[in-house]
Amino acid sequence: MSTQERVAVALGGIAHKIVPQRDDALVVEIDAAAALTVMTALKDRAGFDTNVFVTAIDRYPAEPRFTVQWAFLSTTHNDRVRIQARVAVENVHVPSITSLWPGTAYSERECFDMFGILFDGHVGLRRLLMPQGYDHFPLRKEFPHQGIEPDRLYREWDRARRERSPLRSESQV
Amino acid sequence: MGSLKPADGHASETGFFVTQVDWVVNWGRKNSLWPMPLGLSCCGIELMAMIGPKFDIARFGAEAARFSPRQCDLMVVAGTLTWKMAEAARLIYDQMPDPKWVIAMGVCSSSGGMYDSYSVVQGIDMILPVDLYVPGCPPRPDAVIDAILKLQKKIEREHPFELLLGGDVVDEYDSGTKRFLRAPNHGVATTRSHEVLPPSGAGRDRT
Numbered sequence: 001m002s003t004q005e006r007v008a009v010a011l012g013g014i015a016h017k018i019v020p021q022r023d024d025a026l027v028v029e030i031d032a033a034a035a036l037t038v039m040t041a042l043k044d045r046a047g048f049d050t051n052v053f054v055t056a057i058d059r060y061p062a063e064p065r066f067t068v069q070w071a072f073l074s075t076t077h078n079d080r081v082r083i084q085a086r087v088a089v090e091n092v093h094v095p096s097i098t099s100l101w102p103g104t105a106y107s108e109r110e111c112f113d114m115f116g117i118l119f120d121g122h123v124g125l126r127r128l129l130m131p132q133g134y135d136h137f138p139l140r141k142e143f144p145h146q147g148i149e150p151d152r153l154y155r156e157w158d159r160a161r162r163e164r165s166p167l168r169s170e171s172q173v
Numbered sequence: 174m175g176s177l178k179p180a181d182g183h184a185s186e187t188g189f190f191v192t193q194v195d196w197v198v199n200w201g202r203k204n205s206l207w208p209m210p211l212g213l214s215c216c217g218i219e220l221m222a223m224i225g226p227k228f229d230i231a232r233f234g235a236e237a238a239r240f241s242p243r244q245c246d247l248m249v250v251a252g253t254l255t256w257k258m259a260e261a262a263r264l265i266y267d268q269m270p271d272p273k274w275v276i277a278m279g280v281c282s283s284s285g286g287m288y289d290s291y292s293v294v295q296g297i298d299m300i301l302p303v304d305l306y307v308p309g310c311p312p313r314p315d316a317v318i319d320a321i322l323k324l325q326k327k328i329e330r331e332h333p334f335e336l337l338l339g340g341d342v343v344d345e346y347d348s349g350t351k352r353f354l355r356a357p358n359h360g361v362a363t364t365r366s367h368e369v370l371p372p373s374g375a376g377r378d379r380t
Contacts, residue, residue: 129257130257130292131256138291138292143291145289145291146289146291147292148291150291151256151259151294151299154259157260158263161263
């Protein structure tokens with residue numbers, strides 16, 4: 001049984017669509033709201049036991065703008081599948097799959113950090129790479145690569161530190 | 174004991190006793206630099222090679238790398254400093270006791286290097302005063318050893334005695350360019366050292 005047949009059997013009854021690829025990768029597009037159901041089926045019925053990554057693609061100016069993408073690996077069948085869901089920028093909510101794969105928490109945090117995708121059900125969805133309190137999402141298309149006030153948080157911290165304990169050999173910044 | 178001049182006074186004007194005290198103190202300081210290695214990326218590997226037996230920075234008295242800033246007086250920022258790490262780097266600098274010096278090792282810490290990016294500090298002089306900039310990606314250990322020798326020459330020109338009498342080290346901050354300018358260091362008359370290291374052997378001063 002091919003990977004595609006196995007996935008089709010596992011996802012029987014759940015709306016999904018095979019996205020044709022130029023290579024022979026298997027990519028399945030689903031509705032974002034159904035993500036948790038789909039992943040449960042893939043894990044329990046199709047043998048995809050490993051979540052490789054969760055990421056997103058900003059397809060601006062296409063609508064809906066984001067594609068959230070999950071990659072899975074079956075270590076028993078030695079094959080892979082990628083699941084995609086389109087998400088609009090006005091409603092960037094996607095179910096978290098940390099209840100199935102706890103290790104996905106980091107991938108989801110990174111995806112939130114870079115794209116602002118909100119994973120519902122994630123217990124600690126906060127920034128992973130950028131400093132806490134940063135206002136922007138660096139991998140969105142509108143973000144300039146030199147950043148928007150990249151030093152703002154540092155300067156705020158620095159000012160607070162100086163006010164807390166002025167050091168003798170400090171200049172007045 | 175001669176008259177004490179302000180920080181821009183030259184050694185010839187300050188008198189015999191002061192200059193001799195300065196000389197002895199500077200001699201002690203320059204030959205016993207304790208580096209604080211802040212290895213942030215690949216430059217850190219070159220820094221380890223420099224401290225290790227092949228390049229052997231112990232020949233110049235700076236081999237006692239300590240991982241507590243409170244025991245160090247030379248901060249070597251080796252690698253790419255991000256804005257998130259900048260707070261930690263500044264805290265480390267603040268915890269080092271005076272007198273202290275900073276070497277920006279490699280282009281990343283000198284200017285941001287190839288990371289013209291939202292997450293990278295475009296030169297650590299945006300958050301710290303820097304004494305010496307070492308170009309290279311990463312610089313060879315020889316280049317950093319050369320920087321330490323140049324720093325030793327810089328320390329020779331300092332006037333620690335004036336600090337003892339209530340002088341102060343104030344590093345300037347240019348809010349226009351958002352850069353620190355190294356204070357006329359510990360009483361040094363000349364401006365901050367922006368020395369570009371000459372290519373190995375060519376035109377190097379032997380003084």
